[in-house]
Amino acid sequence: MAGLNKSSFTNPVVNWIDTRLPVFTMMQKEYGKFPTPKNFNYMWNFGALAMINLLIMIITGIFLAMNYQPNTQLAFNSVQHIMRDVNYGWLIRYVHQNGASMFFIVTYIHIFRGMYYGSYKAPRELLWMIGVVILLLMMATAFMGYVLPWGQMSYWGATVITNLFSAFPVVGQPIVTWLWGGFAVADPTLNRFFSLHYLLPFVLLGVVFLHVAALHVVGSNNPLGIDVKTPQDTVPFHPYYTVKDSVGICVFLLVFALLVFFMPNLLGDPNNFIPANPLQTPPDIVPEWYFLPFYAILRSVPNKLGGVCMMFGSILVLFVLPWLDTSPVRSARFRPVFRVLIWVWVASVIGLGMVGAHPPTGIWVVLGRVCTIYYFFHFLVLLPILGKMERTLPLPESISRPVISGNSGGGGGLPSGAAARPMEKA
Amino acid sequence: MAENAATTHSGTPGTVTKRDFLQLVALAGAGIGAGAIAWPLIDSMNPSADVLAVSSVEVELAPIETGSGITVMWQGKPIFVRHRTAKEIKEAEDVKMSELIEPQPDSARVKPGHAQWIVVIGICTHLGCIPLGNKPTDPRGEWGGWFCPCHGSQYDTSGRVRHGPAPLNLHLPPYAFESDTKIKLG
Amino acid sequence: MMRTILRGVAAGALVALGLWTAPARAQDAPVPPQQVWSFDGPFGTFDMAAAQRGFQVYSQVCANCHSMDQLHYRDLSGIGLSAAQIKAIAAAVQVPVGVDDQGAPKLGPGTPASMFRAPFATVDAARNALGAAPPDLSVIVNAREYHANYIYGILTGFRDPPPGFKLQPGLYYNEYFPGHQIHMPQPLHGNDVTYADGTPARLGQEAHDVVTFLTWAANPEMVERKQIGVRVVLFLALMGGLTYAVKRRLWANVDH
Numbered sequence: 001m002a003g004l005n006k007s008s009f010t011n012p013v014v015n016w017i018d019t020r021l022p023v024f025t026m027m028q029k030e031y032g033k034f035p036t037p038k039n040f041n042y043m044w045n046f047g048a049l050a051m052i053n054l055l056i057m058i059i060t061g062i063f064l065a066m067n068y069q070p071n072t073q074l075a076f077n078s079v080q081h082i083m084r085d086v087n088y089g090w091l092i093r094y095v096h097q098n099g100a101s102m103f104f105i106v107t108y109i110h111i112f113r114g115m116y117y118g119s120y121k122a123p124r125e126l127l128w129m130i131g132v133v134i135l136l137l138m139m140a141t142a143f144m145g146y147v148l149p150w151g152q153m154s155y156w157g158a159t160v161i162t163n164l165f166s167a168f169p170v171v172g173q174p175i176v177t178w179l180w181g182g183f184a185v186a187d188p189t190l191n192r193f194f195s196l197h198y199l200l201p202f203v204l205l206g207v208v209f210l211h212v213a214a215l216h217v218v219g220s221n222n223p224l225g226i227d228v229k230t231p232q233d234t235v236p237f238h239p240y241y242t243v244k245d246s247v248g249i250c251v252f253l254l255v256f257a258l259l260v261f262f263m264p265n266l267l268g269d270p271n272n273f274i275p276a277n278p279l280q281t282p283p284d285i286v287p288e289w290y291f292l293p294f295y296a297i298l299r300s301v302p303n304k305l306g307g308v309c310m311m312f313g314s315i316l317v318l319f320v321l322p323w324l325d326t327s328p329v330r331s332a333r334f335r336p337v338f339r340v341l342i343w344v345w346v347a348s349v350i351g352l353g354m355v356g357a358h359p360p361t362g363i364w365v366v367l368g369r370v371c372t373i374y375y376f377f378h379f380l381v382l383l384p385i386l387g388k389m390e391r392t393l394p395l396p397e398s399i400s401r402p403v404i405s406g407n408s409g410g411g412g413g414l415p416s417g418a419a420a421r422p423m424e425k426a
Numbered sequence: 427m428a429e430n431a432a433t434t435h436s437g438t439p440g441t442v443t444k445r446d447f448l449q450l451v452a453l454a455g456a457g458i459g460a461g462a463i464a465w466p467l468i469d470s471m472n473p474s475a476d477v478l479a480v481s482s483v484e485v486e487l488a489p490i491e492t493g494s495g496i497t498v499m500w501q502g503k504p505i506f507v508r509h510r511t512a513k514e515i516k517e518a519e520d521v522k523m524s525e526l527i528e529p530q531p532d533s534a535r536v537k538p539g540h541a542q543w544i545v546v547i548g549i550c551t552h553l554g555c556i557p558l559g560n561k562p563t564d565p566r567g568e569w570g571g572w573f574c575p576c577h578g579s580q581y582d583t584s585g586r587v588r589h590g591p592a593p594l595n596l597h598l599p600p601y602a603f604e605s606d607t608k609i610k611l612g
Numbered sequence: 613m614m615r616t617i618l619r620g621v622a623a624g625a626l627v628a629l630g631l632w633t634a635p636a637r638a639q640d641a642p643v644p645p646q647q648v649w650s651f652d653g654p655f656g657t658f659d660m661a662a663a664q665r666g667f668q669v670y671s672q673v674c675a676n677c678h679s680m681d682q683l684h685y686r687d688l689s690g691i692g693l694s695a696a697q698i699k700a701i702a703a704a705v706q707v708p709v710g711v712d713d714q715g716a717p718k719l720g721p722g723t724p725a726s727m728f729r730a731p732f733a734t735v736d737a738a739r740n741a742l743g744a745a746p747p748d749l750s751v752i753v754n755a756r757e758y759h760a761n762y763i764y765g766i767l768t769g770f771r772d773p774p775p776g777f778k779l780q781p782g783l784y785y786n787e788y789f790p791g792h793q794i795h796m797p798q799p800l801h802g803n804d805v806t807y808a809d810g811t812p813a814r815l816g817q818e819a820h821d822v823v824t825f826l827t828w829a830a831n832p833e834m835v836e837r838k839q840i841g842v843r844v845v846l847f848l849a850l851m852g853g854l855t856y857a858v859k860r861r862l863w864a865n866v867d868h
Contacts (some may be wrong), residue, residue, distance in 0.1 A: 088476075462847075
């Protein structure tokens with residue numbers, strides 16, 4: 001019986017299972033006792049929120065797929081059938097439709113948190129890179145999902161985005177034909193997009209599992225960006241962060257509910273209520289809001305291939321962010337210059353979003369180019385230089401030190417020498 | 427990892443009770459919320475409005491000649507509507523209950539005052555085949571009703587099983603007479 | 613610090629959402645004036661009488677050219693018509709009912725389960741007959757910027773073209789149509805229908821009624837959605853407060 005797990009659970013059924021398959025021990029270790037820095041702020045809710053959001057999308061998606069018809073003749077009407085005739089079909093669909101937007105809001109804030117507090121730095125580089133893979137999968141899934149209702153924006157969005165690949169010399173056009181399964185976006189395209197739109201979320205779930213697994217190897221970062229040194233720095237994940245995450249979940253669901261029940265089409269495009277018409281392009285083709293910054297980068301580059309490369313590059317650059325940022329200090333709290341520049345970068349992304357929503361004329365062209373240049377300038381020039389030049393603020397000795405300083409033994413106050421190398425294990 | 431020293435003390439007993447109560451209420455609320463989320467998903471798998479809208483069918487009886495029958499589709503099932511002759515009615519009414527596999531008087535299988543109309547679900551109660559007997563050229567079996575080609579079950583003109591292996595009489599769909607020449611199924 | 617960041621993020625997100633979703637228009641057309649609608653706001657419902665009058669306008673005027681393919685006569689229970697009324701309305705129209713003995717399409721009286729009768733068999737047939745395909749009206753209110761106000765604007769926005777405006781032959785000048793040149797001749801002039809409830813059928817009244825009907829047609833779930841929404845929001849606010857209280861008590865003993 002050497003192979004049996006020694007389970008500490010007293011419930012006989014749980015114990016019986018746990019000795020043979022230690023899932024309860026694992027859950028206890030990873031989500032029960034898991035020592036978590038005790039100084040998280042609410043920005044640390046967004047990972048859990050994204051997880052919940054993914055589950056909401058998968059569940060509502062499964063029920064939508066029961067009634068959806070991936071056929072160009074039937075798709076638009078089947079969505080209307082869901083909205084009108086299926087019991088609570090309108091609710092399931094509006095949750096799924098707005099869930100996509102909520103997913104990106106939550107994920108973008110989650111990414112911003114990682115950037116602001118330097119969560120991508122050693123030893124969390126791989127954790128961060130897996131996160132970028134998640135973002136790419138999310139984007140692919142969202143794009144293909146938007147095609148399924150087969151409205152005008154679905155059709156023309158699919159046409160424009162798949163045509164991006166035609167920018168590549170020689171292989172471009174064959175790739176586009178291959179993506180379409182024909183010579184235009186049509187039934188084969190819709191069918192494969194439906195198949196992949198159903199598949200990718202489960203791939204996403206698997207990659208999220210890796211993301212969490214990697215997180216649990218290196219442990220969470222925290223707002224101070226310094227390493228956990230003693231048990232005093234942590235609290236067990238349950239109940240402290242399960243409950244704190246629940247607060248976040250309530251607020252998240254509240255915002256979600258306001259969208260779904262009171263303005264379900266606020267973030268949608270009226271054109272998608274017009275069935276796809278391959279003979280007529282809508283006056284303005286605009287992607288969903290969460291793609292607008294990347295769309296703006298695409299349009300800001302006067303060269304077709306250049307635009308495509310810059311657009312993909314704007315996400316791929318995130319893969320190497322851990323090495324572009326040379327500063328040894330993680331948290332922006334102790335980096336006075338970075339703390340300003342990160343907001344300038346956010347402003348450039350928002351600027352790009354605005355540019356993406358407007359026809360490329362006049363001031364929008366200029367703004368788009370300025371923001372595009374700054375976006376890359378931030379990553380490729382500012383961050384590497386800043387890490388070497390910036391005078392960072394002194395780091396606290398430990399997570400519990402700033403709080404308990406003064407009433408317990410040992411110095412008190414912040415030792416100025418602690419700013420040096422937070423990533424080196426104490 | 428050991429418990430955090432700071433968290434091992436949990437205040438006075440009074441606060442613990444209050445916290446436990448709050449937690450209980452919050453958990454109950456979460457349970458209610460989960461139930462409220464589950465219901466729309468479950469209900470979405472019930473028949474949708476368009477399916478329900480065709481769940482009742484009106485059938486004109488006037489064109490059906492005495493002694494013949496028609497088959498109509500209702501909720502995806504074949505419904506046999508037969509216009510019985512006076513002789514068939516009398517035979518069906520006079521059968522001794524002891525002779526029947528599932529004893530049921532003819533009067534319980536037709537609507538009062540409309541004994542010439544027998545309306546049954548045309549699915550053999552044995553293994554779900556469609557019995558023959560509704561077309562003029564079909565065999566109707568020894569009892570003049572319906573004959574199931576799969577395993578030889580036979581039904582009389584009241585749709586009652588008279589010869590196995592079917593265990594039960596042909597089921598009756600819910601229906602009502604809208605007028606003397608029109609019924610509404612469902 | 614945390615609060616500042618959160619506030620910054622929240623503000624940023626709001627600004628971003630606000631500006632990104634700000635409609636972008638290539639062709640400029642005046643913004644149609646805001647009308648007062650029974651379905652406005654988080655508690656708004658459909659004025660049933662107006663929607664029923666609007667259905668009359670649709671059936672007697674619009675339906676001569678415009679289809680509403682997503683609707684069935686049974687759906688009319690949503691604007692307060694009784695089962696008997698719906699049955700009578702459906703029975704009065706000839707709709708395709710399968711094929712005859714020769715396999716040719718056959719027309720017959722509609723049932724509540726029938727789709728709204730389409731004025732033309734296909735889009736091409738409509739285009740050939742009218743010169744342009746009239747859009748299906750099932751979700752037209754959702755399919756246009758400014759929604760109900762836009763449709764109302766179009767219906768009441770026919771004018772003589774301003775001096776110097778070059779109107780192409782066969783087109784009509786409309787104040788609120790992008791580009792101002794619309795294929796549709798003015799459909800409503802006032803007194804196009806006689807309302808059973810005695811409401812004077814002025815142009816504005818007819819337009820208001822038919823837009824109410826079309827808004828219902830595009831969003832038949834709206835009233836139920838808002839009602840459920842109010843309950844969901846209250847429940848979540850309560851749960852949020854409760855969870856926050858639990859969290860505060862739980863963390864009271866942790867120095868952080």
